[in-house]
Amino acid sequence: MSDPIGQIHEHDNQAWFHPWEYLPDVGHNQRSIIQRAEGIHVFDEHGQRLIDGPGGMWCMQIGYGRKEMAEAIAEQALRMPYMNPFSLTSEAPTRLAAKLAELAPGDLKRVFLTTGGSTAVDTALRFVHFYNNLKGRPGKKHIISREHAYHGSTYLGATVTGKDRDRNWFDINTGLSHFLPSVNPAGRPAGMSLQAFCDARVADLENKILELGADKVGAFIAEPIQASGGVIVPPEGYLKRCWEICRRHDVLFIADEVVTGFGRLGHWFASEAVFGIQPDLITCAKGLTSGYLPLGAMLLSERLFQEVSGSNANGASFGHGFTYSGHPVCCAAALKSIEIIEREQLLQHVRALSPHFLERLHALREIPLVFDTRGMGLVGCVECRVRPLVESGMDGSELYAFETELGMRIDRHCHELGLMVRPLTNLCVFSPPLVIQRDEVDQMLDILHEAILRTQRELELELGLKLS
Missing domain, CATH: 3.40.640.10 (Type I PLP-dependent aspartate aminotransferase-like (Major domain))
Structure with a gap:
């Protein structure tokens, strides 16, 4: 098999009808291929290690690869x-x-x-x-x-x-x-x-x-x-x-x-x-x-x-x-x-770690692009908005499309920096594996901080707006 990655993408586009499939993009997706996982990390087709911010889909409590x-x-x-x-x-x-x-x-x-x-x-x-x-x-x-x-x-x-x-x-x-x-x-x-x-x-x-x-x-x-x-x-x-x-x-x-x-x-x-x-x-x-x-x-x-x-x-x-x-x-x-x-006393670990996780999460509010942060335990959300566009009276469907792209931009920057997030329109949601440690929480939210700043700078240039 000369190009196994290409074949996976081909099968993915031609055979697998995904949950929540966005049908206009059928046949043209280039989804990340997760090849393996260990602890709180997943590894994509290029071998890049990514912190699994969403914990699968809110479910990866004990981490990956438990023998x-x-x-x-x-x-x-x-x-x-x-x-x-x-x-x-x-x-x-x-x-x-x-x-x-x-x-x-x-x-x-x-x-x-x-x-x-x-x-x-x-x-x-x-x-x-x-x-x-x-x-x-x-x-x-x-x-x-x-x-x-x-x-x-x-x-x-x-x-x-x-x-x-x-x-x-x-x-x-x-x-x-x-x-x-x-x-x-x-x-x-x-x-x-x-x-x-x-x-x-x-x-x-x-x-x-x-x-x-x-x-x-x-x-x-x-x-x-x-x-x-x-x-x-x-x-x-x-x-x-x-x-x-x-x-x-x-x-x-x-x-x-x-x-x-x-x-x-x-x-x-x-x-x-x-x-x-x-x-x-x-x-x-x-x-x-x-x-x-x-x-x-x-x-x-x-x-x-x-x-x-x-x-x-x-x-x-x-x-x-x-x-x-x-x-x-x-x-x-x-x-x-x-x-x-x-x-492994993970319930106690979550209760001990949660205040730090939430403190770091809420600190993101200092970024102008961030509208709100919220969470409890080890689950959190960062909501981003371009306030001038929201306040301009932009058509609802246009605003939804823009905010969807906003979330995808942040996701792309996070991926480049070593973090997987789950963008829900303009929301970045987190539910990392419960085994995550304090320094890994810091790394995860440092990456998100930088990804949001990069996105903000891009939008300022493209839209001619001063958000900061």
Whole structure:
């Protein structure tokens, strides 16, 4: 094979239909080819070593190349690679379910294993419908979500996703879902205090429940931190007050912890430990296996489970599941990942490192191109804007195209300097492997600082503007 890199690009352009494929560019992409990975680094087709800023896709908790992960996966695959989860059981999924029940907050002691985050959300939403049908409340089906929420790519997950550019060309069940205004404090009106903003956003939830009728609302679904929506950290107290409203109106609270679970905020789950709430359901995935294999889970309140099981079941079966629910090899990977996180005290490491990470992140605000920085634990976002263009009244689609290119420029400079970022339009999001060290955080954010400055200087020359 004379040109293996060229052949990979050819196959990539001619055969692989990627997630979120930008179709006008089909056949002409020159994506970076990641050849191998080790620790917090990935290596591209030129051998360049890059810090993995996004941690895969929010999932690479324990870092790449862990030999004991490969050994645990291989051992399970050789011993028993598959088991029919509809009628059989085996050690790995039962041990994992018991471990997750042990780690979960409150009475979330029932675990439904899925194939990933989207199917975990689908399972949670389907349970809400099943639960209310079994209790004789067939009208209690509406789901309240939020702008900028991301809850997956399955039909139900997309139905409650509030990122409209992820939905523009797809059909969704518009009668089922309702979206509350953004909880991003950076977008609050000038002069509004953070407390007043929080009060208004909490009131949005109760007003929507009252508008629809509590007898019609099945659940409120919320990421503790809206990850793909731009690492939006809600005002302090917002989530707990929303949880209290849900309890008052008999509305189930679904915490989507696909990103925030398994150490990202320094705890196994963020709901209770960070935000003081005990959800009725939690969805999780990503860090569950540290990205080594696909797996997700829905954790369910024992109280709810008892209401639909045993003598309360009315002969019903929960007719939902997947061929790969509780896949033994994936469950073995999850158990080993959890063991590593415990043994290496990565939760404590994240809590100790987070203040420095956030201090360095927020220091980027001194750059004129940076509009906002936000984060918590080891997840962060840098939002860049060319303020004169934003304030000029530029057409929305033109501004979106410009800000997309802005993010790509920063990404290109980061790559040249040894950092991989994940640009979401004009946002650079970070969720590095939890094993990252203090000096590596400094290196990562030093690179981003220089990349943003280079981009700013380019734009000043091209646009004839003085941003600094």
